[in-house]
Amino acid sequence: MLIDIIAGARPNFIKIAPIIDAISARQAAGVNIHYRLVHTGQHYDKKMSHDFFEQLDIPAPHHNLEAGSGTQAEQTGKIMTAYERLLMGKPCDLCIVVGDVTSTMACSIAAKKLNNIKVAHVEGGIRSGDMTMPEEINRIVTDSISDYFFTTSVTANDNLRRAGVSDDRIFFVGNTMIDTLYKQMPRFTKPPIWEKAGLAAGEYLIMTLHRPANVDDAGKLRELISEILLGAKGMPVIFPVHPRTAKMLDATGIKADNLHVAEPMSYLEFNYLVKNARAVVTDSGGITEETTVMGVPCMTLRDSTERPETCTTGTNELLGTHPSAIAPAFSRLFAGEWKKGQIPELWDGRTAERIVKQLIHIFALK
Missing domain, CATH: 3.40.50.2000 (Glycogen Phosphorylase B;)
Known part of the structure; x- marks a missing residue:
């Protein structure tokens, strides 16, 4: 099974790192699961991109779509066109998109429209209710065509149910950004x-x-x-x-x-x-x-x-x-009156493991 993992902006890099680690661990255990890391080039500044790959131990992308800058529409179009070209050369079995940036929406659309490739949205279901935010549009569009949803909270689950998504497509797994945070905390510089x-x-x-x-x-x-x-x-x-x-x-x-x-x-x-x-x-x-x-x-x-x-x-x-x-x-x-707070459910550093475990179950991988 070949999985495309899409990353294009700083938040994406933080979220995909543990997923790659979890897939690699299953590969090493003999499971027939492989990934292709696709960097859309949405963030092309060194501090916003290359440094994150180095510091988070993310392997070099298999493909860089080099979308670069532009308006929302221009960037979306560049990413869709380049990702479609990649899929035409060699399609994947599943496209994993994370978060809510332009790359998330663009690649999910390209995958579904070309060969109805299955799409899994990591961090699916979150909503701000603010339609002036480009990210909110990206979330809604991506969720409307995704097949599987890996969620960070019970609230996200409820949002998806209200949109008509059935429970068998929703997987409450936690937050991959927190997986990275726990792993990297001893290395803070x-x-x-x-x-x-x-x-x-x-x-x-x-x-x-x-x-x-x-x-x-x-x-x-x-x-x-x-x-x-x-x-x-x-x-x-x-x-x-x-x-x-x-x-x-x-x-x-x-x-x-x-x-x-x-x-x-x-x-x-x-x-x-x-x-x-x-x-x-x-x-x-x-x-x-x-x-x-x-x-x-x-x-x-x-x-x-x-x-x-x-x-x-x-x-x-x-x-x-x-x-x-x-x-x-x-x-x-x-005045010392700020709330102390607690850590939300399943934000325990093992989210990516749960995601990959579910994928192995969904696709009956051995």
């Missing part, structure tokens, strides 16, 4: 900014912003950052700047002694900072999962989340996107 900014464990904050609602308007971005810096009470704020945000940051004119702007960091360096931070302020989804497992307070500048378990069970709290919500949150943080 102190980044150069630690010494440069004079950081100490528990005495600084991490900030990441990249959502259009937060960063596409310089005035809005200025207000958010100003409130965060004010709430930090002089504590260092480390800001690894996403490429999407970099073009707007200069326009804000913000400068502060406690604001430390950095380039995008590698996985091991960034998570070293997260693990040792007093708190994280973000609009990312994946970071809220990592902070939950590491027990780090997290403030999310969004109006909705596709990962509600990080709020109901974990350390995350939705603040919304209005700057006025930031000061009260910081007051609770510094």
Whole structure:
């Protein structure tokens, strides 16, 4: 059996690494299961792609579709065209897509339309309810044509059932991103900014912003950052700047002694900072999962989340996107009133094993 594993962006790389490990382990045990790693080239910056392969011990891709940059439609079209060409040369038996990026949707469509190839969606069923997010469109489209769903939460299961997916196609397995986190935690690496900014464990904050609602308007971005810096009470704020945000940051004119702007960091360096931070302020989804497992307070500048378990069970709290919500949150943080949180069900580092076990059962592999 040949399985295509699709990866195109930073979150994908983190999620596929344990799946590859689990397949390789079954291969070594004599099971007739093989994979073809397909890098779509959606993220082509070295820090956003190559470093993750090196640090997470992901083998070199069998194919790189080299989609590159472009609008949503242009990127989708490039990925679909290139992946279709690959499948025409040698089809796979199953296409595994992960997460909610453009590559996830594009490759699932190409696989289904060409030869009705079976598609398995890892992290299927999550919903934010926010149709202004490109990721939400990707989730809905991918789930509408997938055959199998490997889910991270009971909420995701319920979302799929409401969409008409039968229980025999839904497999609640946990979170592969957390598999990687547990495996790599002993290898977290102190980044150069630690010494440069004079950081100490528990005495600084991490900030990441990249959502259009937060960063596409310089005035809005200025207000958010100003409130965060004010709430930090002089504590260092480390800001690894996403490429999407970099073009707007200069326009804000913000400068502060406690604001430390950095380039995008590698996985091991960034998570070293997260693990040792007093708190994280973000609009990312994946970071809220990592902070939950590491027990780090997290403030999310969004109006909705596709990962509600990080709020109901974990350390995350939705603040919304209005700057006025930031000061009260910081007051609770510094008063020691932030919730402790727990780790969600099945986020135990063995998700990929469960996924591959189910695939062996579904396809009756020996």
